[in-house]
Amino acid sequence: MSIHGGDIAQYIKKYGYKKNDIIDFSANINPLGPPMELKECILKQMEDIHRYPDIEYTTLKNSISGYLKVFTKGVGIEQIIPGNGATELIYLYFMYNKFAKVLIPSPAFSDYYGAVNNSGSEIVYMRLREENDFIYDAEEIIDSLKKDNKIECLVLCNPHNPTSALAGMDTLVRLLEYTCNNGISLFIDETFIELTVEGNSSSTVKLIQEYNNLFILRAFTKILSIPGLRLGYGISNPSNITGMLKQKMPWSINCMAEGISAFLGMRLIEEYLNKTQKWLSEEINYLHNELIQMKWLKAYRPNTNFILLKIQSDRLKASDVKENLIKYSKILIRDASNFKYLDESYFRVAIKGREENKMLIKAMGECVL
Amino acid sequence: MSIHGGDIAQYIKKYGYKKNDIIDFSANINPLGPPMELKECILKQMEDIHRYPDIEYTTLKNSISGYLKVFTKGVGIEQIIPGNGATELIYLYFMYNKFAKVLIPSPAFSDYYGAVNNSGSEIVYMRLREENDFIYDAEEIIDSLKKDNKIECLVLCNPHNPTSALAGMDTLVRLLEYTCNNGISLFIDETFIELTVEGNSSSTVKLIQEYNNLFILRAFTKILSIPGLRLGYGISNPSNITGMLKQKMPWSINCMAEGISAFLGMRLIEEYLNKTQKWLSEEINYLHNELIQMKWLKAYRPNTNFILLKIQSDRLKASDVKENLIKYSKILIRDASNFKYLDESYFRVAIKGREENKMLIKAMGECVL
Structure with missing residues (x-):
């Protein structure tokens, strides 16, 4: 396990805060909160806690398929x-595939x-x-792929964590073409894709039938603001999915988490x-405009939240900065120094509602006075 | 993934049943249901779905520790x-340990x-x-352990699934002594231990400080009747736990599932x-008495539910038998023929409340008429 955002528990302990005191800019969750x-739908699932979930998750898969059909x-x-x-x-994807080597353009999600590492493969x-x-x-x-013919998989994250950069479709298609033609798997993490202004139109899901080497990782965690519930999904060719x-x-x-099925069936997600x-x-x-005015900071151009x-x-x-903000303003940010190739000068903040964003700006202004 | 009990989804589909129509004798869950x-406590957790769980699960571990302190x-x-x-x-235990060979006295839980297999170890x-x-x-x-010096782990299940047999403490101590003295890890699954008449007094948890090679698997799934929520725990020496x-x-x-912490804190579990x-x-x-009267059956002596x-x-x-019971009586049992060393003549039934047990007896009597 490594260091992640969203870890408010240690600050509750350290400063005696209550959990609702802390304004969490360290985890990148949709501030609109879960739809009513x-x-x-989740509450209704209380009726089923005395049963095992459907081991095949057929209803869930059907409702995810229905959601993907929209775009x-x-x-x-x-x-x-x-x-x-x-x-x-x-974890399952790499454990199942057991690639010789995996290329990870970095910094990247830990x-x-x-x-x-767990799968026994080597990281390039x-x-x-x-x-x-x-x-x-x-x-x-x-x-980089050409330099080492043992590389059997390329890992991308789009939009990218922690940089918030969004790759253009031309870049993605070029990489898909090259990897597909050279027997290299492409793993693309799109867990923030719905949290872009362009939304699902930037997704590679529409290309899934064309590229047999593609695995797309998605989740409801961030977009539906339910990191506590735990529900993600992967999309790939049937043989890869069957094997996994x-x-x-x-x-x-x-x-x-299975309650998300019923919500997807209500066709309210597009509106949300x-x-x-x-x-x-x-x-x-x-x-972003507020942050680029702070002379002590470089603010990278964001494409997601x-x-x-x-x-x-x-x-x-x-x-x-992190210690100052949590101590004096109860604001938690993500120290990004533990990302590969970043250093002690980097940190990451979520984008929240106007009122909270203003509080962040104010507190950040004060913390370097 | 392999075949398990509790899979009511396929019969809902096959016979057009509603999920509440089916009396599930295939999954071994406490019929008293989850305490009010x-x-x-679980409902209260809805407040936290927009947050990541505590990555360290400190509160949860503390409350489990408090529960174990009782016995x-x-x-x-x-x-x-x-x-x-x-x-x-x-899965994590075997993946972490990567034993050369693992001895599994069988039949055993799939x-x-x-x-x-996933961990790359060999099964004996x-x-x-x-x-x-x-x-x-x-x-x-x-x-069996002496016959092959590559065996680095012994897997026990107590009470045993699918036989419902309970090993005596003398047997367990003998095996703990032998394995500990010979550098063999002992994995013991006690997920049904609270569902015995003897309860936690049959548990090896009281021996955990004496045997460095012991890993005990436990869960709240069966005893608290919450298989939908997913919460288990392991107990071992600190270095094994840190590594895992x-x-x-x-x-x-x-x-x-973290809501179980608050329930354990209420000290109501002993009463339950x-x-x-x-x-x-x-x-x-x-x-058991009803079943041993059925001449077409041998009923093994049960020690758990x-x-x-x-x-x-x-x-x-x-x-x-399974097909007859589900078709004519909406009763689901566990065909046990896919357990290693069992055959088409074996099946398993849960023990439920008196009324449901009577229905099972009646339906089983009719299904061989």
Whole structure:
């Protein structure tokens, strides 16, 4: 296990805060909160806690397939694997495939490294260029793939955590073409894709029938604001999914999370996505504009609901900013120094509602006075 | 994934039943149902679905430690690992340890085999003797261990699934002594231990400080009647637990299951265990006595809330009995023919409340007319 955002428990203990005191900018969750109708669907699942979940999760897979049909030509349930959060599927994917080597353009989400290590595969690190704002460059990635013919898998994250960069469809298609033609698997983490202004139109799900080497990781965690419930899903070709299902532990998704099926069946998610994109298109610019005015910071251009920041001063470290903010303003941010190739000058903040964003700006202004 | 009990979804589909129509004797869950106070604690967790669970699960581990203190000299939280059901811990234990060979006295619960296979270790099968009612014989097991010095782990299940046999403490201590002295790990699944008339007094948890090679698997699933929620835990020496935690995926226990902490804190579980044991001590004898009167069956002596049965006729198979019962009586039983070393003549039934047990007896009487 590695360090992640959203870990408010230690600050509750350290400062004697109550959990509702803390404004959590460290976890990147939709601030609109779970839709009321979703909460009702989850509550209804209390009736089923004395039963095992459906070991096949057929209803759940059908409702996910129904959701995907809105923005694709359709994805069959034999192409879908549900998981205990996206996390279970990251670990299962690498454990099942047992690649010789896996290329991870970095910085990147820490669980990719953990999962590849657990599987016994070797990680090949590729440094994303800071001067290019860590944005994926297809030709650079292909060069790295060419350098080592033991690389059997490429890991992408789009939009990217922690940089909030969004790769263009041309970049993704170029990488899909190259990897597919060269027998390399492509794992793409789209768990933040609905939390972009462009939404599902930036997703590679519409390409799933064309590229046999593609595995797409998605989740309801962030978009529906339910990280406590744990529900992710993977999309790939039927043979990959069947193989993974055979190695998957049974009943890993709890019955409360199965309540998302009924919510998806109500066809309310599109409306909620629209509301989310409206909020995001306003706040992404507001918060970014405020942050680029702070001379002690570089604010990377965000494409999803968080912003990567770099301190432009040798005297200040991300851990100091974090400690100041939690101590004096009860605001929790994500010290990003433990991301591969980042250092003590980096931290990450979520984008929340206007009122909270204002509080963050105010507190950050004060913390360097 | 392999075949398990509790899979009512396929019969809902096949016969157009509603889920509440089916009387499920295939999953071995406490028929008293989840305590009302527990349900309230779980409901309260709805407040936390927009947050990640505590990645360390400190509150949860503390409350499990508090529960264990009632019948032991105490187990520290550094000796406890919580899991997404007991299942996650079965898979994690073998993946972490990567034993050369693992001895599984069989028949046994199918996920042991799945987890050992996933970990790359080799399974050594040992046939429990039918003429001995599949009861563990310490000397026989030790003979099997002596035959192959590559065996690094012994897997026990107590009470045993699917036979419902309970090993005596002398047998367990003999096996603990032998394995400990010979550098062999002992994995013991006690997920049904509270569902015995003797309850926690039959548990090996009180021996955990004496045997460094012991890993005990436990769960709230069966005893608290919450298989939908997914919460198990493992107990071992601190170094084993620390190692497993390092390989464990984050946030695998959902926030609703964390509600069990508050329930354990209310100190109501002892009362519930007493109620459970009162029910069990009556029904275990009632159902067993009824079943041994059926001449077409051998009913093995139960020690927990299920009974293994063997059909004493060549003309009838477990799958026929199962099909008859679900079709004509909406009763679901567990065809046990896919357990290693069992055959088409074996099936398993849960022990439920008197009214349901009577319905089972009646339906079983009719199905061979």
